[in-house]
Amino acid sequence: MNILNTMALSASGLNAQRQRLNVIAENLANAQVTRTPQGGPYLRKNVILETQPTEDFDSLMDSPSKVAVTDIVESREGLAQEYDPSHPDANAEGIVTWPNVNPVTEMVSLVLASRAFDANVAAFKTAKNMAMKALDIGH
Amino acid sequence: MADNLLLDGTLRLLEKSLSWRSQGQAIISGNLANLETPNYTRKEANFQGVLKDYVQGRPPIKLASTNPRHLLGSPVEKGLIEETDEPVDLDQEMVKLSVNQLGYQTSVTMLNKKFDQLKTVIGT
Amino acid sequence: MQVNPSGTMAMIESSLMNPSPSKSGSQGKSAFQQILADVNNQQSQADSEVQQSLLGKTDLHEATIALEKVDLNLRLLVQVRNKLVSAYEELNRMPM
Secondary structure, three states: OOHHHHHHHHHHHHHHHHHHHHHHHHHHHOOOOOOOOOOOOOOEEEEEEEEEEOOOOOOOOOOOEEEEEEEEEEEOOOOEEEEOOOOOOOOOOOEEEEOOOOHHHHHHHHHHHHHHHHHHHHHHHHHHHHHHHHHOOOO | OHHHHOOOHHHHHHHHHHHHHHHHHHHHHHHHHOOOOOOOOOEEEOHHHHHHHHHOOOOOOEOOOOOOOOOOOOOOEOOOEEEOOOOOOHHHHHHHHHHHHHHHHHHHHHHHHHHHHHHHHHOO | OOOOOOHHHHHHHHHHHOOOOOOOHHHHHHHHHHHHHHHHHHHHHHHHHHHHHHHOOOOHHHHHHHHHHHHHHHHHHHHHHHHHHHHHHHHHHOOO
């Protein structure tokens, strides 16, 4: 595989982690939102990461694969409910439903995404250095 | 005759090792890109194996090209890429990244030295 | 001149020392033409390697190595030519 094509693999990793970071940021920002345009509290979003085969002319089975965010799903699990009739978004029984965003979980995901991002940056730089060194052959 | 000059065994070996290292980089990059992908198992580059095979003259296992349009320019040595059952270990992978890069740069430096020697002998 | 006797070095040495105009003019010429043809071949090969590399099909280092080989072959060619020319001139200087 051409060393330059290898950079595309790292680029896909950077892209995927960045999207993940965006989703985490959105979750954290909306952690207290009880009223959304669709009605109901904000629902926690999550990215689905999947491998993508590289469009290599070889199309070998063993070729390293890129990664991509194939879907962003909302989850209804773990919605917290609280009895607070004074809240403007309380329903008929006086129960307020809060978003299912757990800041601790989100921060852990943040750290993991950031770590993966950095790792891909390192891989990218390495590939670049190797390519530059190859251009030095004969000088 | 001019062709024979540069069929020096060491030159070919260095050239080959550059190709392997480059493929190794692809493998490591693929592993790192999929660091957080669920159910992904890491791939590994088996340098020692292909190096030994090459030095001992065993023919490498290459995938036959099924499509005549496919170029046989630099086929991936099938023996190089190994599948494992383990998830990607970040620390391990970063070490491999460094080692691989070092191997590549070493080969380039040695190649340059070889070329310098040849230039000296040729006399220009 | 004692040079590291690796296969490559020995071959270059011998080709520089014996451009063989002695056997007869014709053999020297054919050896030279052989080298010329080889260099031509290498050059077109290197060109295609560079193309493949730009298309992303083969690796970067293959192109640079091929170009370097062409460079070395050209230099060798020039040296061999110089030897042949000076051998020819020496022949001309021989008193008849």
